[in-house]
Amino acid sequence: MEDGYGAHAPDRLADRPVKGRGAVSNRDGRYEALSHDAVDDGWGSGGDGIDPDFPPPKLRTSIGIDAARSIITKNDSPDVPFDRSINPYRGCEHGCVYCFARPTHAYYGLSPGLDFESKLFWKPNAAHLLEKELSRKGYRPRTISIGTNTDPYQPIEREKRSMRAILEVLADFRHPVSIVTKSALVLRDLDILGPMGRDGLARVSISITTLDRHLANVMEPRASTPGRRLDAIQGLAAAGVPTSVMTAPIIPGLTCHEAEAILKEAAARGAGGAGYVMLRLPLEIAGLFEEWLAAHAPDRKDRVLKLVREMRGGKLYDARWGERMRGTGAYAETFRQRYRIATRRFGLDKPLGELDCSRFHRPPRPGDQMALF
Template identity: 55%
Template sequence: MNELSDLRQGALAPGHTADIANALVSASGLRIEIDRRRGRGAGINPSGRFEEQRRETFDDGWQSLEELEPFRTEVQIEKPRTAITRNDSPDIGFDRSINPYRGCEHGCIYCFARPTHSYMGLSAGLDFEAKLFAKPDAPRLLERELSRPDYKVRPIAIGTNTDPYQPIEKEWRIMRQLLEVLQKAGHPVLIVTKGSLITRDIDILADMATKGLAKVGISVTTLDRKLARSMEPRAATPSRRLETIKALTEAGIPTAVMMSPVIPALNDHEIERVLEAGHASGAREASYVLLRLPLEVSPLFRDWLLQNYPDRYRHVMNLVRSMRGGKDYDADFTKRMKGAGPYAWQIGRRFEMATKRLGLARRGMSLRDDLFVRPDGGGVQLSLL
């Protein structure tokens, strides 16, 4: 019987603290059997926070759970009204982005975007990585939006809320179509990904890069294959990501190594090694973001941490809270990316020293916005004058 079942029956395993008990309770659902969730990041699938009713899977004694099939990737078509999403967050270096997909098959347990699945009536847990939405109309909508007379050019970020190069992109090819629209229009683009599939589009990105229109950030969270496999089960391996950086930079595409997120007592000891590996692969820019645990991400990460690194659970969470004002997460714009307090300060200084020693820029080149050519038509209603 698992620990959550013991807890529900009022028995707490010896050595467990009240802190761990609270983490188990907050998970809001029984853990899904390993065989059913193999290759997935989350171990639970709690109901979305907007749902009036909460549903849990439990064993009724008739072995009914043994008949359930493994979680398989399902893709539905989403038809948005616009392709470009706007934001006015002061701590983000862009004001617009495109997400060709909703949900992400990479299954990174720490992903801050998981709570967005609740808007679809789905779970931020296993649903986020198994029940995906594709937006095949996004390229057409983008062309239409760029055609508007009042459109003002600013770099568009792609990969901010879902990875555009997750496995389903091989079939849907939405990201490549978006790049074709941006290339034709001479529009600047920033891309963030963990997927090695981006090398497929080097032909487009290299052409845009020669004109100062494209930059890429490759997220390298750890060099430990075992940790990466558990924490980011369907993302490219660390070595593949470094190979991707090399392939992009050799093609003349400005590429940054991004250590995101930095998790205290789990991967923060690798900061210097990750930056050194990225630099050796050709990256000339670097950045980092501290672990963020908003809304449903906190119980999901706690459950994963307790199952995979129970000996570090209390230490990791105590350090997280020390950088978040005693909470799991602080959404304050001045603190959410880097945290606060002595431990956060130490992480920041280590990053600064490593980037300075390696010659990695923390603020890279600006992309050009003077080459934009407004698409002709694109479905925009023409003036009668």
């Protein structure tokens, strides 16, 4: 190709998978005025712009501060069964290539690609903010969902312990909480979740996309292995925590055939319920997912995208309420029937029930006046 002066411009280099990361590229977000491409300047001895004597630097995770002024996020979406949630972290090191939260990084001038899983932000004052919000006079308790955006038990939680601190506050206030995670690290907090679960104040959903360890390793590279997630279901259920399995997302033509096997294994470990979400590809995720298919499943790329379009009215994504989570058309309906039959067969078709908001109370703090009666 030629540049603006008629000279031959360098060829764009193809993006290559990064070991231990989900996204293949770091494509610019939709709000950026400029786009950036790596090009072959001719210095690479291999003819592909890569010099084996000077490999690219390893992509390391950085952690910044999110100076949030509030911690509980409200929503009125008819597609989800909760109206409030908490996200202890922005970005997620698990690196799930299909993660629908990736486009949020574009709001901060970062890429929904590799930036999303390597440039993370934590909220050091999360527990303090939560305590403050729950203590407000007009606060009315309803179940708080955690893990519906980014995973609260991603690897940096081992060091930062934001989720642990949040759970301590919720337990102190006897406030109900629902958790979704892909991490066996949730078992660390059984000393809190066990008593809360037995009191009707906590439940956990473990997300399992595939039982294929190799596929999981390239699709969600820093999440717990499928086996460890099954162990988490078993540990939670044994501790008295109502536990379900989320087969999410269902990827047509890639993981859809595993649904029954996942449900069977989860039921055997003690799961009491199940749910699924069809693959969603909003905004930048569509391009990132296509890149990933080309790199890791080129033989199935066309088939997967064809099935996605069949469920989304000919597009890669349809954002309409009531349809974006399940899809429409023959394929989506056939899968829905399959899933309904499988959940019934394995005893996972019964709702876990509502959590108990009646136990909520504001614990006394130093300086509070004691009640006489």
